[in-house]
Amino acid sequence: MSGGGVHHRYDETGLTYASTRQPDPRIGAAINAALAGMASVANIGAGTGSYEPAQTVIAVEPSRVMINQRRTDAASAVQAVAEHLPLRSASVDASVAVLTVHHWRDLKRGLAELIRVARRRVAILTWDHDTFKEFWLLRDYLPAAAATDAQLAVPISTLMALLGEATAIPIPVPHDCTDGFGGAYWRRPHAYLDETVRAGMSLCALTPKHQLEEGLSRLATELNTGEWHLKYAHLLNLPELDLGYRLLVAELP
Structure with a gap:
């Protein structure tokens, strides 16, 4: 989500969201727990409505493409930006x-x-780039996407300073995560070879395709030869992995 006029980057990159970005119930449960006891919620940068708490009374989203992909029973949505709610x-x-x-x-x-x-209360789900950049996909195959991620990411320390008193809750990524964000397929590497899957990830969608080609080609080769599975054998039985996703929760005075 960003400011600007009616045309928005998600008018392009958001086209696959309804198919590749299905909310994961375990992540949703963590968000719902952070909002327990809140009778009314405003979902800002709501997109298609993923992780929208049941008590949401209004959703705010700048992209009409995203709003049009919201469920018919979702909360009412207005087209606006976070900076001017x-x-x-x-x-x-x-x-x-x-x-x-x-x-x-x-x-x-x-x-x-x-x-x-x-x-x-204010709750923000985001990620820590310093942790995420060590993810095997970025570190070993797609350094250009890592550079994009570094430009995209907001430092946790910056958010904490602006929020005041806040708690940072780690949100580990399940091995079978149903939401296709950047780190979702850490144990299912073949998914990163799918162009439709990559289109739903900002770090790939916003990186020039030619900068990803060599790394993706190498990943495909190493998956075919079995080298990837040898190299990352320590991951193959883990149920979840901390890739730096954090839920920041601030109680307001």
Whole structure:
């Protein structure tokens, strides 16, 4: 999510979201737990409605393409940006932003808006690039995507400073994660060879294709020869992996 006019980067990269970005129930449970007791929630940068808490009363999303992919029974959505929320101050118990702050043009203003509209709590799902850059896909095969990720990522320390008192909760990625974000297929490497899967990941969709070709070709070869499975044998029986995804929860004074 970011500022700007009606045309938005997700008008292109968001086209595959409904098929590749199905919310994972375990991640959803962590978000719901962080919002327990909140009677009303505003979902900011809501996209297609993944991880939208049941108590959501309004969703805010800048991309019409994303809004059009929302379920018919989802909360009402308005087309707007985080930096200019069309909501009254203290109008909901909590505001939530899921994998979106890295798209905002003015982070400080966007977070101030999240705090302004919420009475009690703010929750933000994001990721720590310093951890994620050690993920085998970025470290060993797609350094250009790692560079894109470094540009996209918002430092956890920056978010914590802007939120004030906040708790960072690690959100490990299940080995069979149903949400196709960047780290989802850490134990299912063949998925990264699928162009449709990559189209739903910002770090790949926003990296020039020619910069990914060599690494993807090498990954395909090493999967065919079995070299990948030897190299990463230590991962193959893990049920989940910490790739740096973090849920930041701030209680408002």
